[in-house]
Each structure stands twice: as structure tokens, then as C-alpha cells.
Amino acid sequence: MTAQPFTIDIVSDVMCPWCYIGKRRLDAALKDIGADIPLDVRWRPYQLDPTLPKEGKDRRAYLENKFGGPEAAERAYANVRAAGAEENIPFHFEQIEVSANTLDAHRLIRWAGSQGTDVQDRMVDILFRMYFEDGRNIGDDAVLLEAAGEAGLDQKIVRELLESGADRDAVTQEIAMAQKMGVTGVPCFILDGKHALMGAQPAELIAKAIRQIASEKTEGAKAG
Template identity: 45%
Template structure:
């Protein structure tokens, strides 16, 4: 398999409070190592699991109880069991029982938009730091101070972030982009879109993602 036709662009539609998205990203990194002959460029795309959530967020336990009450609780427990079993193999840690705050992720997506504007490596560092901050370090990734620190450590300008994050710069653009993918039919995350032609929903196994990457690389350019 050759990548002479150019790199495969993979739009990774995700939300930073989605545990499947963190697992999906780690699986995606593993998938790329299985087919090193194919160059892929990952572009982080926003998706808010709950765009109606207030900017200040809500207490996590009350929020999750309302969302997964009754019969849905068993569904969530099964998902948790799967995630916690898969986490060590992916090199990640979920501390669900200790999370205290369910943030709005609008500002985290604004930060990612700016990181994406720098380069893919900065964007990847910001993304992984956001997931780790929320699920492992139990931080509020809706807090401008937390976001400014994450962005600065990834290579963005601290003064710029400190100035922009408390405001609304690019908030509308983030939501427009998220709505674009909803209109395309994305109803859950993670979703991988290969060269705008092939979509794969869910935190698929590395082998499945590698096969999708090979298939996308073989498709004629549009």
C-alpha cells in the first residue's frame, strides 16, 4: 500500500468528557503504527455531548444520576466496566467515582481550535492533556485557568490564552463546526471520517481502524 496520492485526512469528531473518545484516540494511535506506510493527518473536530449545559457546568454525580437513572443505570455500568477493563491496555486511567464536576466543553473546544491552528502536534498534546485532566487528574476542564495551563504546556502563548479564554472568541465558530458534523449524520462520538468519504463511528479496535485507513488510502480522490 502506498501513500503517493497524499496523506489521508482523518477528521476525529470527539468531545473531551467522552471516555470512549480518549480510548478511541489511543486506538487510533495504535492503528497508525500498524500501517506506517500510510501517512495520516488527524484533524480534531468539536462535538458537544450536551450543548445545553450551562457554561459553569453542573455537579457530576447529580448530572450522571439524572442522565442514567432507572434502566439506563445498568447500561452505564456495563459501559464503565468495558472502559475500565480496556483502559490499562491503552495506557489511560479513568477515575469515574472521583469526578466531581461535569463541565461544559465549549471552552475546551475553543482551546483545541486554537491549538489546531498551530499544528497537528500541538493539537494532539492539548487533546491528550484535556482527557487526562478530566478523567485522571479530576480537573475542571471548563475552568479558564486550567485550560490556559494546558494550552501553555502544549506550546501556546499563555498571555493570549489568559486574555481570550474568559470571553467568547470563536465560540460561535466552534458550534457551527460541530453542527456541520451533526448535519452530516454524526450522532455520537468518537466518529472517524476518512478523507471525507468513509465514516467509522465508535472507539473501534486498532485493527479495525487500520483497515479503514487502508481502505481510505485506496479510494480515488474526489
């Protein structure tokens, strides 16, 4: 009998810089683990600010409301920039003109997942890069279609899905479920469906947790 893959569900928002850092650290952890443990990695939606309109909000105004202005935001982002530099992420916060509503980006990630975990992973990377490195508005349909094409999705189908509102309710329900489970911040790594690892933890800690839980699961199966 083939062993069931070890599941990793990452609750994340693509407008969250720590989620981008967390992804890089997870990638490093998975590279370290290699083929030792069969893994099934899925990206799950979360919205840090679901109140943002579809068109997003002027970044300067948004930072004014959240931090008290760009200068205060820059101080708040100092640790993010430093952590990003360690993971070779060149955060260009100054290039972000619009704080994006990410609901449609999460729909796109969901559709990418239907094409395979590798396609979904690539889509998440593309959206993070577009927002944090290129300053693109990832709530804009034209930008999402560009991302879809880069990830290898059929842009005609994606355009129709975006216009139809497909899976909007499913995504919001999944976010509500994460909140009901107690997820109040992201990234949150849910290991094997039961164990939550909060925050952008170091790659070594993520790999250690996966190995430990997988080992306990194997020993439990043998005892059973």
C-alpha cells in the same frame, strides 16, 4: 506532483470516555501505518451535553439525572473501565467532581490546531488526561490555561481569546455541521472526507480501513 495527505477528521468530545479510548486506538493504528501513507489528522468538536452551564454541574447530581445515581453509573461504566485498562487508561471517574461544559475546551483544541497537528494532538491528550485521570474541571478557564501552557501555547494569548469569546460561534457551527452530516455519537472517524467509521473501533480495524481507502484512492488516480 506531491500526493495529497490522507485526511482523518475525528469528531469527538473530551468528556466522552469512549473518545479517549478511541484516541489511544487511533494512535496505535497510526503507529502501525507509519510513513506508508501521508496523513493529515484533525480533531473536530462535538458536545454530548451542550446544556451544561459554563461552570459545569455537580457530578453526583449529573449522574443522578443521567443514570439514576453513582451506583448505576458505575455499572454503566464497567465496560468503559475494562476497555480503558486494555489501552492503559486509568479512568478515575470517582475523582471527577464536576461534569464539564466542553465548549471552551474545543475552542482551545481549535487554537492548538493552528499551531500544528502535533500540538493539537498533544492538547487533546492533555485534556482527556486532566478530566478522566485527574478529575479536573476542563470547563474552568484556569484549568484550560494550565493545559494550554503544558501543550506549549502562549497562555497570555489564550487568556485573551477565552475572555473575548473568539471562535465560540465557529465551534458551535462546526458541531451543527457534524450533526447535519449524520453524526449522532462519538468518536466518529471521517476518513478521506467521505468514509465514516463510528465508535472506538479496534486499532487493527482503523488501520485496515485507512489502508483500504488509501489504496482505492491511489488506484482510482492511476485509472484517471
